[in-house]
Amino acid sequence: MFATSWQSSEEAQRPIFTRKVFPMDVQLIADADGKPQYAVIPYDDYLRMVLQTAEYDDENEENWESVDDEKDIYDDVGLPADVCSLMTYQQVSLQAAWRILRGLSQQEVADKLGISQSAVSQLEAVDSRPQKRTREKLAAIYGCTQEQISLYLPKEG
Numbered sequence: 001m002f003a004t005s006w007q008s009s010e011e012a013q014r015p016i017f018t019r020k021v022f023p024m025d026v027q028l029i030a031d032a033d034g035k036p037q038y039a040v041i042p043y044d045d046y047l048r049m050v051l052q053t054a055e056y057d058d059e060n061e062e063n064w065e066s067v068d069d070e071k072d073i074y075d076d077v078g079l080p081a082d083v084c085s086l087m088t089y090q091q092v093s094l095q096a097a098w099r100i101l102r103g104l105s106q107q108e109v110a111d112k113l114g115i116s117q118s119a120v121s122q123l124e125a126v127d128s129r130p131q132k133r134t135r136e137k138l139a140a141i142y143g144c145t146q147e148q149i150s151l152y153l154p155k156e157g
Contacts, residue, residue, distance in 0.1 A: 025041070025042060026040070027039070027040040027041075028040075073147065074147055074151050077145070077148055077151060079148060079151065080101070082101050083097045083098060083148075084097075092124070093124050093125065093126045093128065094149065094150075094151065095124045095128070095138060098138070098144060098149060099124070101142075102141075102142050106120040106121055106124070107120075109138075109141060112141050113134070113137055113138075123138075130150075
């Protein structure tokens with residue numbers, strides 16, 4: 001729960017909200033519109049937090065532990081930065097990013113594959129898992145390797 005009080009100042013009145021956040025008390029100081037601007041915590045809590053972060057030394061390899069990883073055929077497969085950018089900024093699948101990068105429409109890809117445009121749309125769904133032969137055809141159309149068109153797929157055989 002919040003307890004509200006007002007702190008007077010010459011410029012404006014700022015609400016101060018006190019909140020119990022386990023394991024510490026926090027006071028939030030808000031601007032005139034009620035948006036939090038500052039968090040005030042007890043000094044002992046601050047000191048404890050600073051000491052906890054100081055205990056973590058990421059440059060001291062003695063405290064590091066080895067993490068096992070599984071190798072697969074996709075470990076050394078790279079993607080062009082343009083494909084990654086398209087996936088990120090246009091929020092499209094890997095197949096759609098390759099198609100867009102190559103300047104092709106879904107209909108043009110459909111014609112090359114001998115399927116309908118709606119089938120290409122389904123292939124480009126984020127959760128789509130095209131069959132190996134289809135991935136090989138797409139890779140040939142987009143001028144990339146089959147591995148580059150299927151990086152998200154689990155290891156086969």
